[in-house]
Amino acid sequence: MSEKHDHDSHYHELSGHEGQAKIAELVKGIRIAMMTTVAKDGTMSSRPMAVQDTPFNGTLWFLTRRESEKVEEVAEDQHVTLTFAEPKDSKYISLKGVASVNQDRSKIKELWNPLYKAWFPKGEDDPEIAVLRVEVSEGDYWEASGSKLVMLVKYAAASLTGGKVPVGEAGHVAV
Amino acid sequence: MSEKHDHDSHYHELSGHEGQAKIAELVKGIRIAMMTTVAKDGTMSSRPMAVQDTPFNGTLWFLTRRESEKVEEVAEDQHVTLTFAEPKDSKYISLKGVASVNQDRSKIKELWNPLYKAWFPKGEDDPEIAVLRVEVSEGDYWEASGSKLVMLVKYAAASLTGGKVPVGEAGHVAV
Numbered sequence: 050m051s052e053k054h055d056h057d058s059h060y061h062e063l064s065g066h067e068g069q070a071k072i073a074e075l076v077k078g079i080r081i082a083m084m085t086t087v088a089k090d091g092t093m094s095s096r097p098m099a100v101q102d103t104p105f106n107g108t109l110w111f112l113t114r115r116e117s118e119k120v121e122e123v124a125e126d127q128h129v130t131l132t133f134a135e136p137k138d139s140k141y142i143s144l145k146g147v148a149s150v151n152q153d154r155s156k157i158k159e160l161w162n163p164l165y166k167a168w169f170p171k172g173e174d175d176p177e178i179a180v181l182r183v184e185v186s187e188g189d190y191w192e193a194s195g196s197k198l199v200m201l202v203k204y205a206a207a208s209l210t211g212g213k214v215p216v217g218e219a220g221h222v223a224v
Numbered sequence: 225m226s227e228k229h230d231h232d233s234h235y236h237e238l239s240g241h242e243g244q245a246k247i248a249e250l251v252k253g254i255r256i257a258m259m260t261t262v263a264k265d266g267t268m269s270s271r272p273m274a275v276q277d278t279p280f281n282g283t284l285w286f287l288t289r290r291e292s293e294k295v296e297e298v299a300e301d302q303h304v305t306l307t308f309a310e311p312k313d314s315k316y317i318s319l320k321g322v323a324s325v326n327q328d329r330s331k332i333k334e335l336w337n338p339l340y341k342a343w344f345p346k347g348e349d350d351p352e353i354a355v356l357r358v359e360v361s362e363g364d365y366w367e368a369s370g371s372k373l374v375m376l377v378k379y380a381a382a383s384l385t386g387g388k389v390p391v392g393e394a395g396h397v398a399v
Contacts, residue, residue: 085268094305
C-alpha cells in the first residue's frame with residue numbers, strides 16, 4: 050500500500066470491519082490495558098484499566114469513578130492512548146482514541162459484572178460510577194520476529210488510503 | 225503521609241534512593257516497556273522499547289534510530305511516559321519522565337549488546353544509532369489485591385513532602 054516501508058512481509062494495513070476484527074483477535078484475553086491521558090500540567094498519566102470481556106468493535110468501554118483524576122483529565126483533553134502488553138507471547142498493541150464520560154444508567158447496567166464490586170461495593174446503582182467510552186481511531190500491533198519486535202498491523206478506523214491517517218515510517222520499528 | 229488516601233495498608237510513598245531501589249525491584253525482568261510520546265497533532269503515540277538489563281537508578285537508556293518518529297516527537301515535547309506490564313503477576317508500572325536524544329559514541333558503546341544487531345546490522349558504529357535518555361521524575365505501581373488492582377507504590381525522584389509532586393487521590397485506583 051505504501052512504497053516507503055521496510056516491513057516484515059507479514060505487515061498489514063487494515064481499516065473498517067476487517068481491521069476491527071484483527072484488533073479484536075489481538076487484544077483478546079488481555080484483561081488490563083494501560084490508559085494514558087494528558088495531565089493538567091502537560092505531562093501524561095498512565096494507569097491500568099480493566100477491559101470489558103467483549104469483542105472489540107471500534108469502541109472500548111470502562112467503568113470508572115466519576116470523581117477521579119482520569120475523568121478530570123479527559124474533560125480537559127479527550128485524547129487517550131491504550132496499550133496492551135502480553136510479554137509471554139511478545140505481543141504489544143497501542144490504540145489511539147477519543148474519550149468521553151457519561152453516567153448512562155442503562156449502559157452501566159450493561160457493562161456491570163460482579164468483579165466491579167471490589168471497587169464499588171454498593172453495587173451497580175452507586176451514583177459514583179461513570180462510563181468512560183473510547184472511540185478508537187487507530188492502532189498498531191507489534192510481535193516478536195526473531196530477536197526483535199516488528200510492527201505487523203497498522204489499523205485505522207477510517208480508510209488508510211483516505212489520507213486521514215499518516216502511515217508509519219521506518220522509525221516506528223521498536224528498539 | 226497524606227490523610228486523603230483510602231489505600232491498601234501496603235501502600236508506600238517513596239523517594240530518593242529508597243524509591244529508586246523499589247522501582248528497580250518492580251521493573252526487574254520486564255524487558256519491554258511501552259513508551260508514550262506527544263505526537264505533532266497533539267495525540268499520544270506509544271510503541272514498545274527494549275529496556276536495558278541494568279538496575280534502575282533514576283535514568284532509563286534506550287538505543288533508537290536517529291531518524292524516527294519518536295526522536296522527532298521528543299524534540300518537540302520532552303515529556304514521555306513509560307509503562308511496564310506483567311499480566312502473569314498482575315504487576316503494572318507507570319513512570320513519567322523527560323527525554324533527550326544524543327549520539328554520544330561512548331554511551332552507545334556502553335549500551336550496545338549483540339541483540340541490537342537485529343535493528344542495526346552494521347553494528348554499534350552505525351551513524352544512525354542514537355541514545356534516548358529518560359530522566360524519571362515519578363512513578364506508580366499497581367498490583368493485584370484480591371480481584372482488584374491497587375496502587376502500592378508512589379515514587380517521586382524529589383521528596384514527596386517537598387510539594388513538587390501532587391499526591392494521588394482516591395480516583396487513581398484502577399477500574
